[in-house]
Amino acid sequence: MDAALAEAALRLVGTRFRLHGRLPETGLDCVGLVAAAMRGAGYAPQAPLGYSLRNVSVTHWLGHAEQSGLIRADADGDVVLCMANPVQPHLLIAAPGGFVHAHAGLGRVTFLPSPLPWPVTFQWHLADKDH
Numbered sequence: 001m002d003a004a005l006a007e008a009a010l011r012l013v014g015t016r017f018r019l020h021g022r023l024p025e026t027g028l029d030c031v032g033l034v035a036a037a038m039r040g041a042g043y044a045p046q047a048p049l050g051y052s053l054r055n056v057s058v059t060h061w062l063g064h065a066e067q068s069g070l071i072r073a074d075a076d077g078d079v080v081l082c083m084a085n086p087v088q089p090h091l092l093i094a095a096p097g098g099f100v101h102a103h104a105g106l107g108r109v110t111f112l113p114s115p116l117p118w119p120v121t122f123q124w125h126l127a128d129k130d131h
Contacts, residue, residue, distance in 0.1 A: 001094045002078045002126045008040030009033065009093040009100035015109040017102050022047065030091040030102045033109055034079055035068075037093055037100070043069050043126065062122070070124035077123025084118050092116070 018027025024036055035047040045068035048061050065072075070079060077094065084090040092099035098113040 001076070001096070002041065004041035005037055005078050005093060005126060006095040006100075009037040010095055010111070011040065012036060012109045013100060013111055015102075017104050017107045017109070019104070020049065021102075028102050028109060029104070033100065033102045034091050034093060038068065038126075041126075045069070065122075065124055069127040071127050073123045073125045075123070078126050079124045080116070080120055081122040082116055082118035082120055089121065090118065 012024055012028065012033060015024045015033075016027040017029065018032075019029050020032070021027035021029050022032045022035060028036055031047050035045040038045040046064050047068070048064045065079075080092045080094065080099065082090050082092065090101065092101040092112065095111065098111055099116065100109060100111055102108075103110045103112075
């Protein structure tokens with residue numbers, strides 16, 4: 001687990017949820033949370049725009065992960081993509097004892113203790129900060 005990313009994500013707990021939100025001051029969705037935490041850890045993410053809350057496939061969005069300096073991992077990823085239901089992909093950030101995520105139902109960024117309640121589809125580790 002990347003400690004700097006986890007710490008940056010934990011500092012965002014309590015931030016308001018907003019679909020397509022990219023700034024903690026105005027609200028974050030799960031993509032915005034990952035982007036804001038990566039910026040807080042010294043990275044320069046390339047967050048996608050134009051997605052909906054429900055998607056059957058995320059394949060066309062996966063290139064943004066690599067452009068943001070994320071490297072696909074087989075296990076123990078820093079950033080995890082789950083399917084909260086068959087049409088709702090959801091990004092989370094690994095933190096000690098669980099995960100930080102933007103919870104639309106609760107309307108804020110929250111901490112979710114391990115284990116994850118959803119199946120993991122993809123996960124990534126952070127690459128060098130040169131990306």
